[in-house]
Amino acid sequence: MKLPAKVKIVDVGPRDGLQNEKQPVCAEVKIGLVHRLQDAGLKEIEVTSFVSPKWVPQMADNAEVMHGIKRKPGVRYSVLTPNMKGFEAAIAAPREEWPDEIVVFGAASEAFSQKNINCSIAESIERFAPVVAAAREKGIDVRGAMSCTVGCPYEGEVAPERVGMLAKLMKDIGVQRVDVADTIGVGTPRKVQAAIEATLAHFGVDHISGHFHDTYGQALVNTLASLELGVWNFQSSSAGLGGCPYAKGATGNVATEDVVYMLHGMGIETGIDLDRLIDAGAYISEALGREPNSRASKALRIKRAG
Numbered sequence: 001m002k003l004p005a006k007v008k009i010v011d012v013g014p015r016d017g018l019q020n021e022k023q024p025v026c027a028e029v030k031i032g033l034v035h036r037l038q039d040a041g042l043k044e045i046e047v048t049s050f051v052s053p054k055w056v057p058q059m060a061d062n063a064e065v066m067h068g069i070k071r072k073p074g075v076r077y078s079v080l081t082p083n084m085k086g087f088e089a090a091i092a093a094p095r096e097e098w099p100d101e102i103v104v105f106g107a108a109s110e111a112f113s114q115k116n117i118n119c120s121i122a123e124s125i126e127r128f129a130p131v132v133a134a135a136r137e138k139g140i141d142v143r144g145a146m147s148c149t150v151g152c153p154y155e156g157e158v159a160p161e162r163v164g165m166l167a168k169l170m171k172d173i174g175v176q177r178v179d180v181a182d183t184i185g186v187g188t189p190r191k192v193q194a195a196i197e198a199t200l201a202h203f204g205v206d207h208i209s210g211h212f213h214d215t216y217g218q219a220l221v222n223t224l225a226s227l228e229l230g231v232w233n234f235q236s237s238s239a240g241l242g243g244c245p246y247a248k249g250a251t252g253n254v255a256t257e258d259v260v261y262m263l264h265g266m267g268i269e270t271g272i273d274l275d276r277l278i279d280a281g282a283y284i285s286e287a288l289g290r291e292p293n294s295r296a297s298k299a300l301r302i303k304r305a306g
Contacts, residue, residue, distance in 0.1 A: 004232035006269040010044040010209065011037050011256050013284065014065075015080060017241025019049065019058050021288065027061040029287045031068040036280035037238060038072045041272040042256075046103065046235075049080030050089040063089070066097050076100045078143065082117065087131045091138065102135050104128040105145035106170065108162040108195075109152035112183075116147070121166065129173040136174055144175035145211070149195040151186035164198035177207035179235060182222065185215025189225035196229050209233035212254050214240065219254030220262055227268075234259060239281035240293030255294035257281055274300070 014033050018025055030048070037045050047069065053060035062079070071077065078101040081087040091098050106124045107113040113121045132142050148155075149163045163180070170178055180195050187195075192210070199208050210226040211234070212219040223234060240255035260272050278300055281292040292298065 001228055003227045003266070004230060004268065006271075007227075007232050007234060007263055008043060009256060009259065009270060009272065010046055010078070010233070010235045011042050011238055012046040012211075012235050012253060013037070013238040013241045013256070013281075015046040015048050015059070016235075016253060017237040017239075018284075019056050020242060021058055023288065025058065025287060027064040027068060029284070030061070030065050033238070033280060033284045034065075034069050034077075036276070036283055038075050040276035040280055041270070042277075043074060043271065044076045044078065046078045046080070047099070049082075050086035051080065051082060063093060063097075066090075066093060066099070071096075076141075078103055080105065080145075081131060081135075083127055084131055084134070087134055091140075098138075099140060101141040101143055102131070103143045103145055104131060104170075104175065105147060106166055107147045107152075107183075108158050108166045109148040109155045111154035112148045112152045115154065121169070125169045125173060128170075128175075132174045141177075142175050144170040144178040145181055146170070146178050146199070147181045147183040149180050149187075149199075150182050150191045151184055153184055157191075158195075160194040160198035163195045164201055167199045167202040171202045177209065177233075178203055179209045179211040180226075181211035181235075182213055182219075185213030185218065187212065187222050188218055189221055192222045193225050193229060196226060196231060200229075205230045206232075209235055211235040213242075213252065214254045220258060223254070223259060223262070238277065238292075239285045239297065241284065252293055255281070255292070255297065257292070257294040257297045257300075261296035261300075 048062040048065050049059045079099040081102045212222045236256040236259045237253035238256045240252045242252035278297045285292040
């Protein structure tokens with residue numbers, strides 16, 4: 001089976017990874033993480049989110065972080081903007097501090113949508129439509145994060161038809177690419193492939209990315225299953241940061257270090273320097289006072305130490 005020769009990774013650690021941390025992480029450290037990730041060769045980084053600090057206090061320094069980043073040519077910086085208020089905040093700064101891409105998020109599960117953003121799937125799309133239109137008008141790209149594409153903590157298994165329905169709704173309002181996200185990490189290869197196939201009915205393979213959590217240790221095999229369908233865009237989090245506050249026991253995103261180690265071992269190009277990536281994960285983990293949640297990082301750091 002022919003697999004993609006190259007893969008592009010979006011590191012979501014600075015945003016999706018840090019947003020659920022209980023301890024405050026200062027803007028300077030977040031900026032330091034972004035700089036280390038881009039120095040390691042990451043070409044796409046999800047930096048922060050423009051949401052109410054009441055609901056996500058960890059992201060209250062969003063403007064400060066965007067202001068402090070020394071941008072590298074060829075790197076795409078994205079932010080989450082769930083509504084018009086968030087989008088307007090994201091572009092309140094000078095043009096050079098605007099994001100290259102905004103992210104809106106919806107769920108393939110009705111119950112998750114209600115619990116997560118307090119509205120139905122249909123209502124969430126109505127809310128996103130003007131945000132998408134405003135971003136496109138200003139020349140900012142739009143990505144749609146589709147959560148709970150294989151399983152939901154409230155509804156259980158999610159049918160591929162629901163994923164296809166959400167993908168179509170996002171396509172219809174002008175979203176340019178989508179993430180097929182296993183938000184609570186319950187997916188297995190065939191189920192993930194079914195979710196991706198449902199999405200392929202509405203988006204080309206170049207505009208689909210895989211986003212897998214590792215709750216049941218399935219994230220790497222789900223990545224491989226996606227590669228088998230030609231998917232070559234993936235999201236992961238340095239040091240395996242993150243989780244889902246709405247899903248009990250759901251661990252973080254798959255560690256970028258583990259994904260890169262696997263891909264390089266398969267001869268698939270990423271453009272990422274694994275040693276520098278490990279250093280980035282160690283940096284943010286030290287700031288949080290714990291070890292990186294990455295097996296590749298642990299093994300290679302032990303090897304380094306002799």
